[in-house]
């Protein structure tokens with residue numbers, strides 16, 4: 001019987017399996033950041049042990065960093081202490097840190113791929129649920145808790161049970177104005193925020209294969225929003241040409257050896273999945289969320305669901321979400337007033353996202369009463385944007401280009417959306433309070449967010465494209 | 467990790483589905499570098515008006531004195547969202563040892579088990595029966611037998627748990643102890659793959 005992509009990688013990383021229990025899974029790369037690592041270091045120190053394989057760990061500071069004036073000390077005391085603790089812990093344990101001020105600093109899931117650290121066939125973990133992003137390279141990449149961070153520090157391994165396997169096939173040609181964020185929001189609206197819980201999800205089909213690496217990362221990034229243990233896409237020529245020549249990519253003979261291995265990473269024709277889902281690319285229009293979980297999305301021309309149109313079980317959730325969002329059942333979402341536009345986060349802050357936004361807004365101006373923040377995912381992305389003159393396009397449009405970090409994605413650092421305000425956001429979560437207590441988040445693609453920045457309301461971006 | 471065998475207790479019902487970890491513990495409270503003290507911010511924004519501890523929301527079960535106990539009962543898909551283990555720490559720190567729901571998000575489930583908090587997954591029908599009990603009803607969770615019982619009605623359901631995790635929890639072992647004990651196997655694996 002054939003094997004799935006997931007199984008091929010999984011089996012190569014099993015150290016041993018406990019009878020009737022989980023397997024010991026070897027971890028190739030371990031990314032860490034300041035929020036979910038301090039207690040793990042404390043745990044190690046209490047046991048009097050050191051990180052076993054420090055050269056397989058890469059650290060950055062992203063969640064708690066300011067995105068303006070990064071050269072100044074962090075104002076917020078506790079955040080500053082966390083960033084300082086990371087610095088000290090990395091020094092004590094010999095871990096490479098790309099901290100504030102370093103040219104490689106950025107959101108952990110942006111820098112890994114950007115630097116060529118993330119590679120096909122790897123097992124990758126991080127104390128962060130959006131580690132699923134790295135799966136776009138054909139890797140098993142998943143988020144872990146702090147106890148598990150400590151386990152990987154101590155042993156370079158984790159105890160894991162093999163998840164069930166799901167394949168989501170997206171075939172066909174995408175409509176004008178529809179990008180990878182719309183694909184994933186569409187899938188979420190169909191299978192719900194728990195539709196893939198317990199599964200490793202492989203994304204396949206002609207529409208997925210036609211995407212760039214960065215667009216693929218957006219999809220795998222949000223596989224956790226379906227509850228998926230991880231998301232992955234088989235590596236192909238697009239993957240190889242993306243990695244080739246990056247900072248930490250294999251070179252010379254090593255490269256040749258690696259690509260031979262990587263070319264075997266695909267699901268065999270007769271491989272069996274526990275569940276398969278088929279989606280037609282043509283059915284997808286620009287998407288937007290109206291509720292308080294990422295599964296509560298609709299096409300921009302659709303109406304917000306009502307008690308009559310929604311599944312019986314979801315009724316109480318719908319009323320609660322709409323009460324929080326200040327939106328009405330059955331109302332149009334198009335035309336909804338927006339106060340803030342946030343283009344950033346590990347979902348959509350890569351150079352292609354910024355280029356997409358820049359080429360759309362060039363020569364346009366933002367609406368007067370809207371505040372627009374563009375937050376690049378890394379120092380490298382920021383430098384590239386400046387080199388290409390994208391910063392000037394943003395400045396002319398009245399958009400504020402800030403410095404790299406998680407920023408308004410999570411209401412933890414200084415960048416927060418005020419209570420009651422509407423923010424169209426390219427991030428991945430619209431949970432209550434996610435962008436700040438009382439903030440109201442509408443998730444959308446960078447293109448749809450840029451369109452709303454120009455008009456000041458939720459807009460069908462297709463009407464502004466020629 | 468503290469061992470857990472049997473819990474007999476009243477419960478706190480939060481009859482809401484898709485409770486995400488941003489509700490369990492909002493991001494702004496994740497700045498600590500220790501595991502303690504998160505309990506007071508459990509469900510912070512559902513518990514207090516305008517982030518003000520002197521203004522508890524009267525309609526939230528954690529603020530209602532008729533509810534107490536070591537068991538939290540919540541709607542399906544509990545713990546979705548972020549990987550923050552702070553969610554499990556805040557639940558434990560607030561005095562809960564068991565969370566009952568009809569469905570758990572993966573990462574939360576692991577985090578809970580790694581901290582001695584038992585996630586008990588029951589059928590939707592059984593969950594609804596628990597929600598229908600009055601505030602004096604007690605539940606028994608027996609980890610050895612893998613059962614949960616509603617005392618007033620005697621109704622019982624079996625729940626699943628990985629046998630390895632069960633042994634850990636019954637004895638208070640954690641995974642790190644085990645992983646450290648197989649260091650040679652790990653080194654051998656590294657050598658083999660070159």
Ligand code: SF4
Nearest residue numbers: 130345346406409410
């Ligand atoms: S950008 Fe947002 S989702 Fe991504 S790692 Fe940072 S906080 Fe998490």
